[in-house]
Amino acid sequence: MNENNESIKKMMIILSKGTLENVYAAFVLANGARMEGIEAEIFFTFFGLEAVHKKKLEHLHVATVGNPAMHMPTMLGGLPGMEAMASYYMKKEMEKIDMPDVHEFLDILTASGVKLWACKLAMDMFHYKKDDLYEGVDEVITVGDFYQKSEGKGVHMLFV
């Protein structure tokens, strides 16, 4: 976990999925790092881009199909409205434990100094423009740029 026995200086988090539980995992890890005095940056790629797409970020869902931890038969999980219902209940529970919604969470992250990067390749693939993204996204960059930003001692990379 802690390579070279160095203390953690920076977390580079790659978010590749757009399901609510994965988006929250990445956000909580980034915010938690800042709260500990650790720098944090998030690279949004593939479906992870949905978490910073203005029109989509309010409509993320939990996965009810192919998710054994939902304890729901796969056939049931695939019924119309099932994802929406599961997401509704999850969001309600999150509000109870003081968890912000995706947009507010992005505001918290940027205010806390978390850098947000969008993957150029995924942007091209989905035909997204920078204007389509949440205004706090710093820049659209390549994977090479992201590696360069990850140089240095005490930097850790995490793929979600």
Place this chain on the structure above:
Amino acid sequence: MERIIEGKTIAVNEEGYLTDFNQWDQKIAEVLAAEAGVALTPKHWEVLKYLQDEQKNQVALSIRRIGKSGIVDIKEFYQLFPTAPLKTATKIAGIPKPASCI
């Protein structure tokens, strides 16, 4: 554990947080702030007072709640206490470290 600050014996835990708020005073806050590399301004004191009041009312402290406090926004909170703001500010305020993930 105990430590002596400004001639006063203070009870602290292993992370240096005061375990008895009654022992806290402004002088102690100044020493703890200096140790954390923070120079206290009137705005800092305002935030510390807010944290102490919330603690007194047994409100669970979190970054999100601080952002909604009306005292300070999250960006400014990080400017006032640049490294681990909630941990640092609560330590200087003489209250327990919040067990918050957000």
